[in-house]
Amino acid sequence: xxxxxxxxxxxxxxxxxxxxxxxxxxxxxxxxxxxxxxxxxxxxxxxxxxxxxxxxxxxxxxxxxxxxxxxxxxxxxxxxxxxxxxxxxxxxxxxxxxxxxxxxxxxxxxxxxxxxxxxxxxxxxxxxxxxxxxxxxxxxxxxxxxxxxxxxxxxxxxxxxxxxxxxxxxxxxxxxxxxxxxxxxxxxxxxxxxxxxxxxxxxxxxxxxxxxxxxxxxxxxxxxxxxxxxxxxxxxxxxxxxxxxxxxxxxxxxxxxxxxxxxxxxxxxxxxxxxxxxxxxxxxxxxxxxxxxxxxxxxxxxxxxxxxxxxxxxxxxxxxxxxxxxxxxxxxxxxxxxxxxxxxxxxxxxxxxxxxxxxxxxxxxxxxxxxxxxxxxxxxxxxxxxxxxxxxxxxxxxxxxxxxxxxxxxxxxxxxx
Numbered sequence: 001x002x003x004x005x006x007x008x009x010x011x012x013x014x015x016x017x018x019x020x021x022x023x024x025x026x027x028x029x030x031x032x033x034x035x036x037x038x039x040x041x042x043x044x045x046x047x048x049x050x051x052x053x054x055x056x057x058x059x060x061x062x063x064x065x066x067x068x069x070x071x072x073x074x075x076x077x078x079x080x081x082x083x084x085x086x087x088x089x090x091x092x093x094x095x096x097x098x099x100x101x102x103x104x105x106x107x108x109x110x111x112x113x114x115x116x117x118x119x120x121x122x123x124x125x126x127x128x129x130x131x132x133x134x135x136x137x138x139x140x141x142x143x144x145x146x147x148x149x150x151x152x153x154x155x156x157x158x159x160x161x162x163x164x165x166x167x168x169x170x171x172x173x174x175x176x177x178x179x180x181x182x183x184x185x186x187x188x189x190x191x192x193x194x195x196x197x198x199x200x201x202x203x204x205x206x207x208x209x210x211x212x213x214x215x216x217x218x219x220x221x222x223x224x225x226x227x228x229x230x231x232x233x234x235x236x237x238x239x240x241x242x243x244x245x246x247x248x249x250x251x252x253x254x255x256x257x258x259x260x261x262x263x264x265x266x267x268x269x270x271x272x273x274x275x276x277x278x279x280x281x282x283x284x285x286x287x288x289x290x291x292x293x294x295x296x297x298x299x300x301x302x303x304x305x306x307x308x309x310x311x312x313x314x315x316x317x318x319x320x321x322x323x324x325x326x327x328x329x330x331x332x333x334x335x336x337x338x339x340x341x342x343x344x345x346x347x348x349x350x351x352x353x354x355x356x357x358x359x360x361x362x363x364x365x366x367x368x369x370x371x372x373x374x375x376x377x378x379x380x381x382x383x384x385x386x387x388x389x390x391x392x393x394x395x396x397x398x399x400x401x402x403x404x405x406x407x408x409x410x411x412x413x414x415x416x417x
Contacts, residue, residue, distance in 0.1 A: 003065045004114055006081040008072040009057055009270060014050035022065070024050075031062040035263055043267060055328060057088055058267035059115045066114045066198060071270050073330065073361035073394040083400065085115065090402050095276045097268065098122075113199070116266055119247055120193055120202050124209065126241035127186055131212050136234055138180040143172045181229070182238045184219040189245035196264055221249045274328040275310045278359065278392075281407035282313065289411055291315055299350045309347045313414060321353040322414045327360050334369040334389050344387045345373050355386045357414060362391035368413065388413065 005019050013024045032044065032051050043056045057069045070084035071091075077083055092098035098119075187210065194206040219225070226246045231239050251265050282293045296308040311324040325344060327336075336358055344356040373385040390413045396403045403409075 004068065005065065006068045006070065007053060008070050008081075008084070009053055009055050012047060012050050012052045013067070017050075024065075028062060028065050031065075031263070035060075035062065039265065043265070055270045056267040057270055057273075058265065060263065060265045060267070061114075061116055061196070061198065062263045066116065068114050069267070071273075071328075073328075073363055074399065075363055077395070077399060087394065087402050088115070089118070091273055091277045092268070094280045095273060097273075116264065117197075117199060117202065119244060119266060120197055120199075123189060123193065123241065123244040123248060124202065124205050126244060127190065127209050130186070130238065130241060131209065133237060135178050135183055135213075136180075136238075137177055138182075141172065143170070178213075179215070179217055181219065181225070182235060182242065183213060183216050185221070185225070185242060185245050185249075186238075187213050187216045188219060188221055189241075189248055192249060223250055226250070270328045271326075274361070275326040278324070278326050278406070278410065279311050282311065282410060285407045285411060290317065291411075297351070301350070307346065307350060309351065312351060312353075313411075321351065323347040323351055323353055323356045324410070324414075325356065325358055327358060329360055330363050331360050331366065331391075332364055334366050336389055341371075341387060345385065348373075348385050348387075354384055355388065355414075357388045357390060357410075359410065359413075360389075360391050362393045366391055388416075 003022050005013065005022050005024060007013060007019075015024060015026050015029050017024050029049070029051065033046055039060075043054055043060070045052045045054070053069050057071050059069070060067045068081070068085070070081055070088055072084055089098065190206045190210045190213070194203050194210065197203045197206065223246075226242065229242060247266060248264070251267075276295070279293065279295045282291075283295075285291070286293055292314045294312045294314070296310065297312055298306040298308050301307045309323045310326050312321060313324065314321045323344065325340070325347065327340060340358055344358055348354060348356050368388060368390040370386060370388050373387065375384070392406055392409055392413075393403045394406075395401065396405075
């Protein structure tokens with residue numbers, strides 16, 4: 001039986017604590033400590049007799065336990081993990097971190113599976129689709145002994161081995177077969193799933209699909225391999241499977257428990273996810289409001305350093321422009337940090353706009369606030385410079401789904417500046 005514990009970001013898990021019938025044990029705590037590395041202090045911190053999670057959300061699977069970490073930007077949905085799982089999935093889909101159909105999402109919403117199961121199921125479905133369509137063949141360079149001359153004879157290698165294979169010729173030749181990089185990655189993905197998937201049905205399905213990919217050579221997996229993949233008309237149908245395989249293969253760590261079981265983590269920085277989600281909501285409104293929305297436009301700042309505001313919204317008709325900086329922070333009062341205010345001041349100067357918007361998720365009933373930056377005495381030619389502090393609802397009025405009007409609400413905020 002799968003053991004799953006669900007938490008919200010920034011929460012603690014203490015040894016002996018029970019959630020939904022599952023106890024966080026000393027063995028689980030030790031597994032997190034062994035995980036360490038780049039995870040510790042970034043994804044979580046080890047506290048006395050427990051673990052404290054950060055602003056990363058997603059799922060971490062250690063031997064014997066999966067921990068799902070969800071975002072939360074509402075005071076009235078405590079314990080409603082499935083609602084925030086749904087919100088997270090919708091945000092991931094909007095930001096194209098998760099490319100699946102709505103049927104797959106509906107299957108997981110409200111069910112006991114994890115986000116990891118969704119990624120695994122999607123990968124297996126894509127592999128199954130490729131099997132139905134038929135795997136492609138590709139040409140590749142090979143070297144080896146042939147019974148007759150094929151391609152080009154390699155004299156040096158042939159001469160050094162004539163005593164062993166007198167009857168054959170050592171050649172470099174082209175082979176047209178299934179043994180290419182795309183199928184090799186599929187095999188590695190299926191092998192990993194068959195090893196670490198907690199759901200036996202998913203493991204069995206992975207083993208079954210592997211039977212269609214026999215005699216495929218091994219390949220070393222790293223981020224560079226996926227960045228070098230190039231798609232054409234023939235290989236484009238592999239793209240979704242490759243994207244899912246990259247997530248599954250590049251985010252696992254072996255060796256937590258004497259190498260017998262791996263840990264896998266599929267995690268997202270909520271600061272970056274919220275930023276991109278807001279951008280996507282605004283981007284689809286360009287035609288409606290006759291605006292141009294740009295994301296992380298760089299500007300030279302100092303030496304080789306650049307500054308990149310999250311979002312710039314421009315009105316072409318009247319040359320109006322607004323810089324938006326999103327912050328996944330829960331404010332209890334309309335008092336942003338000085339660092340955030342200084343950052344917006346610089347953005348306004350460098351991107352030639354008089355107005356900036358610091359945007360936070362709305363959790364408490366706070367009213368927006370407009371403030372004016374004071375002009376230095378020596379800078380008499382500087383125009384007035386404003387910063388608006390405002391809040392947007394992540395959930396709709398029913399508190400049952402993500403706010404579908406988020407983009408329109410943000411545009412309305414900007415129009416009032």
